[in-house]
Amino acid sequence: MSAQVHVPSLLVRAGTASVLTLAAVGGTMFAPGAATQAQAATLPMKALKIAASKRGAPYGWGATGPNRFDCSGLTLYSFKKAGKKLPRTAQQQYNRTRHISASHRKRGDLVFFHYGRSVYHVGIYAGKGKIWHSPRTGSVVRLEKIWTKSVYYGRVR
Known part of the structure; x- marks a missing residue:
């Protein structure tokens, strides 16, 4: 199973802040607005x-x-x-x-x-x-x- 399949259950169990931390560690594909922030940098x-x-x-x-x-x-x-x-x-x-x-x-x-x-x-x-x-x-x-x-x-x- 891919990580994307587990995201909804992660959101429920981990809370938004933890999911954003997981996204930062695992890549930016789940962090909202990350591409815009990266471009601004x-x-x-x-x-x-x-x-x-x-x-x-x-x-x-x-x-x-x-x-x-x-x-x-x-x-x-x-x-x-x-x-x-x-x-x-x-x-x-x-x-x-x-x-x-x-x-x-x-x-x-x-x-x-x-x-x-x-x-x-x-x-x-x-x-x-x-x-x-x-x-x-x-x-x-x-x-x-x-x-x-x-x-x-x-x-x-």
């Missing part, structure tokens, strides 16, 4: 949360935080705080990522804006076609809809 998701926490921080050309950012400075700062060092510029960051298609993008991936083959801007994908980024002089870190189809996607490895 990934490096890209940590970086995304860090970028979002900088909402409203002013743009500063060449700034890498913690209080002012340019576009690649925000991604550099967010991933560094999450535990991964990235190069300084958007183009260098693009060169360092694993390139993925739009259909495979996930929250926490980097979104690179390009003209021809030159990358000129970067943000962190937040889902639903939006990014966290530091757009330009006079602006602040914000969540914004991707405004063009001239983007590449990269996954930090």
Whole structure:
């Protein structure tokens, strides 16, 4: 018999807390919400949360935080705080990522804006076609809809 057959009787005999402990020891297949919690713990998701926490921080050309950012400075700062060092510029960051298609993008991936083959801007994908980024002089870190189809996607490895 598989472990799944015994789960209902375990719930009755052991109680919810004990079952969650058993699930943690034996795997996450019985723990409700475990996949979401595991995803939230990934490096890209940590970086995304860090970028979002900088909402409203002013743009500063060449700034890498913690209080002012340019576009690649925000991604550099967010991933560094999450535990991964990235190069300084958007183009260098693009060169360092694993390139993925739009259909495979996930929250926490980097979104690179390009003209021809030159990358000129970067943000962190937040889902639903939006990014966290530091757009330009006079602006602040914000969540914004991707405004063009001239983007590449990269996954930090």
